Amino acid sequence: xxxxxxxxxxxxxxxxxxxxxxxxxxxxxxxxxxxxxxxxxxxxxxxxxxxxxxxxxxxxxxxxxxxxxxxxxxxxxxxxxxxxxxxxxxxxxxxxxxxxxxxxxxxxxxxxxxxxxxxxxxxxxxxxxxxxxxxxxxxxxxxxxxxxxxxxxxxxxxxxxxxxxxxxxxxxxxxxxxxxxxxxxxxxxxxxxxxxxxxxxxxxxxxxxxxxxxxxxxxxxxxxxxxxxxxxxxxxxxxxxxxxxxxxxxxxxxxxxxxxxxxxxxxxxxxxxxxxxxxxxxxxxxxxxxxxxxxxxxxxxxxxxxxxxxxxxxxxxxxxxxxxxxxxxxxxxxxxxxxxxxxxxxxxxxxxxxxxxxxxxxxxxxxxxxxxxxxxxxxxxxxxxxxxxxxxxxxxxxxxxxxxxxxxxxxxxxxxxxxxxxxxxxxxxxxxxxxxxxxxxxxxxxxxxxxxxxxxxx
Ligand SMILES: [Zn+2]
Numbered sequence: 024x025x026x027x028x029x030x031x032x033x034x035x036x037x038x039x040x041x042x043x044x045x046x047x048x049x050x051x052x053x054x055x056x057x058x059x060x061x062x063x064x065x066x067x068x069x070x071x072x073x074x075x076x077x078x079x080x081x082x083x084x085x086x087x088x089x090x091x092x093x094x095x096x097x098x099x100x101x102x103x104x105x106x107x108x109x110x111x112x113x114x115x116x117x118x119x120x121x122x123x124x125x126x127x128x129x130x131x132x133x134x135x136x137x138x139x140x141x142x143x144x145x146x147x148x149x150x151x152x153x154x155x156x157x158x159x160x161x162x163x164x165x166x167x168x169x170x171x172x173x174x175x176x177x178x179x180x181x182x183x184x185x186x187x188x189x190x191x192x193x194x195x196x197x198x199x200x201x202x203x204x205x206x207x208x209x210x211x212x213x214x215x216x217x218x219x220x221x222x223x224x225x226x227x228x229x230x231x232x233x234x235x236x237x238x239x240x241x242x243x244x245x246x247x248x249x250x251x252x253x254x255x256x257x258x259x260x261x262x263x264x265x266x267x268x269x270x271x272x273x274x275x276x277x278x279x280x281x282x283x284x285x286x287x288x289x290x291x292x293x294x295x296x297x298x299x300x301x302x303x304x305x306x307x308x309x310x311x312x313x314x315x316x317x318x319x320x321x322x323x324x325x326x327x328x329x330x331x332x333x334x335x336x337x338x339x340x341x342x343x344x345x346x347x348x349x350x351x352x353x354x355x356x357x358x359x360x361x362x363x364x365x366x367x368x369x370x371x372x373x374x375x376x377x378x379x380x381x382x383x384x385x386x387x388x389x390x391x392x393x394x395x396x397x398x399x400x401x402x403x404x405x406x407x408x409x410x411x412x413x414x415x416x417x418x419x420x421x422x423x424x425x426x427x428x429x430x431x432x433x434x435x436x437x438x439x440x441x442x443x444x445x446x447x448x449x450x451x452x453x454x455x456x457x458x459x460x461x462x463x464x465x466x467x468x469x470x471x472x473x474x475x476x477x478x479x480x481x
Contacts, residue, residue: 027436028429028436028476033436035086035474036086036429036474036475036476037082037084037085037086037089037090037471037474037475037476038082038083038084038085038431038475038476038477038478039080039081039082039085039105039463039467039475039476039477039478040059040080040081040082040477040478040479041059041060041080041459041460041462041463041477041479042059042459042479059079059080059081060078060079060080060453060459060462061076061077061078061079061109061401061402061404061406061409061411061453061462062076062077062079062402063075063076063401063402064076064077066113066114066115068114068115068333068335068336069114069115069335071114074113074114074115075108075113075114075115076108076109076112076113076401077106077107077108077109077113078106078107078109078406078411078414078462078466079104079105079106080104080105080106080463080466080467081103081104081105082103082105082478083103083246084249085100085105085248085249086248086249086474087248087249087251087265087266087285087286087287087288088265088287088288089471089474089475090248090285090287091287091288091289091290092468092470092471093105093107093467093468093471094119094287094290094292094328095119095289095351095356096356096413096467096468097110097119097351097353097356097413099117099119099330099331100247100248100285100294101243102242102243102244102246102247103242103246107413107414107466109409109411109412110353110374110412111353111374111411111412112395112401112409112411114373115333115335115336115373116333116334116353116373116374117331117332117333118331118332118333118334118350118351118353119328119331119332119350119351120328120329120330120331120332120342120348120349120350120351120361121290121326121327121328121329121348121349121351121358122316122326122327122328122329122345122346122347122348122349123325123326123347123349124290124291124316124319124320124324124325124326124327125320125325126347127173127316127320127327127345127346127347128346129171129173129313130344130346132309132344133309133313133344133345134171134176136305136306136309136310136313137176137177137309137310137313138176139305139306140180140305140306140310141176141179141180143200143201143305144180144199144200144201144203144274145180145199145200146199146200146201147200148200149197149198149199149200152190152197153186153188153197156188156189156190156191156197157186157188173313173316173317173320174317174320174321177313177314177317178317180199180203181203181204181205182199182202182203182204183204185199201274201275202273202274202275202276203272203273203274204272204273205270205271205272205273205314206255206270206271206273207255207264207268207269207270207271207284208254208255208268208269208271209250209253209254209255209267209268209269210244210245210246210247210250210267210268210269210283211245211269212237212240212241212245214237215278216240216245216269216271216278216281217237217240219278219279219280219281219297219298219299220235220240220244220281220297221235221240222299222300223297223298223299223300224297226300227300227303243295244283244294244295245269246267247266247267247283247285247294248266248267248285249265249266250264250265250266250267250268251264251265251266252264255268263322263323264286264322265286265287265288266285266286267283267284267285267286267294268283268284268286269281269282269283269284270282270284270311270314270315270318272298272307272311274302278299279298279299279302280296280297280298280299280302280307280310280311281296281297281298282295282296282311282314282315283295283296284315284318286324287324288324289324289325289326290319290324290325290326290327290328291315291316291318291319291324291326291327291328292328292330293311293312293315293327293328293329293330294330296308296311298311308341312329312345315327316345327345329342329345329348330342332348332350332361334366334369334370334373335373343361343366346362347360347361347362348360348361348362349361350365352376352377352378352379353374353376353412353413354376354378354379354412354413355376355378355379356413357377357378359377364377365377368380376412379412395409403453404453405451405452405453405458405462406453406462406465406466407420407450407451407461407462407465408451411466414465414466415464415465415466415468415469416465417450417451417461417465419465419469420450420461420464420465421450423464423469423472425439425457425460425461425464425472426438426439426440426445426446427439427440428460428464428472428475428476428477429475429476429477430442430476430477430478430479431476431477431478432479432480433480436476439457439460439477442456445457456479460477463477
């Protein structure tokens with residue numbers, strides 16, 4: 024038997040809920056209603072009505088290290104909803120992307136966006152005066168001309184880092200045109216964040232103002248994974264942050280942009296960005312991505328995750344402009360460069376797994392899918408019969424010994440074996456409790472199963 028769960032062990036576990044959650048928790052849009060298990064939904068990209076198929080679960084308690092493992096198995100979260108798409112059976116497959124932050128080299132247009140914004144913040148008067156009062160050395164000028172230092176470029180205009188020599192005319196320290204400040208704080212909700220979000224959604228995404236209530240906003244962007252440290256204070260400022268955070272951009276004291284970030288041991292995952300549409304001309308999408316890459320480098324997160332990549336979606340192609348970019352193989356979970364072979368194959372067909380292609384060219388029968396009968400409703404099938412890529416097989420799940428998986432039952436941890444009738448329930452029946460739990464295990468993978476518990480009823 025596994026060891027009993029003491030308070031310390033309980034704190035290390037992530038919790039997952041494989042059953043339907045009450046609709047009031049997911050009032051964002053119909054898409055989130057009753058999301059649990061394997062479902063087909065309308066596609067937000069090509070608008071096909073049942074084009075996208077995913078496995079869903081929910082949680083209010085996921086540890087950052089476990090979420091990191093899930094990202095590397097193709098999962099992503101939206102609020103407290105966690106999902107993994109069946110790339111093989113979706114019209115617009117969502118590939119997981121990642122960039123190795125320290126290898127990143129900004130393109131010309133990316134460097135230009137930073138330089139333009141920096142000039143705007145400093146203003147011509149400040150720049151002119153500081154060049155006289157505190158001139159750069161010849162060597163420094165030469166270096167800057169030939170090199171673009173990303174970290175220096177994003178930080179040098181922050182108010183606290185500015186050179187402010189005394190202006191002999193006014194006898195006061197020189198002031199830039201704008202006071203620009205960026206801080207990182209917990210993903211808590213506030214009226215100013217909500218107001219900014221509403222402005223962004225209605226102007227940039229043309230959404231109706233009535234669509235969003237502060238509670239929806241909170242569910243969507245202010246209820247992420249567990250934070251370490253729990254808040255950002257002066258004392259623990261150097262501690263490596265994990266969990267869900269908001270990077271807040273302020274200009275002259277006013278909130279103008281918020282980047283929602285999930286920090287996991289291996290990387291910085293960009294969740295969402297919203298900004299004041301009045302500043303649209305400054306390309307906040309680029310500015311925030313570049314700052315996040317800089318953040319990853321200086322805080323030693325090796326990767327930067329820009330979320331999903333949909334090759335057929337023109338609007339997403341910009342993600343490929345942050346190089347070198349890698350794509351998660353949906354079957355082997357290896358990372359392949361987006362350029363070259365993979366990109367060429369994605370031009371020809373929507374579902375590509377380089378490892379799967381290699382296996383079938385060598386004659387191995389490792390294709391994960393069986394062609395499902397046309398017209399069959401796969402939502403009624405077991406995940407094991409659908410053969411979703413990257414999901415454990417029934418035999419692999421049997422090896423996980425789910426009898427000992429923890430179940431949080433009315434506040435107490437028990438084991439699956441303690442459930443009445445557990446041993447007689449079929450694993451490959453999606454309607455049986457054991458079937459539901461086996462599917463969750465298959466989708467989460469062995470490592471997360473070992474460090475988690477299931478919540479069924481509370
Ligand atoms: Zn689609």
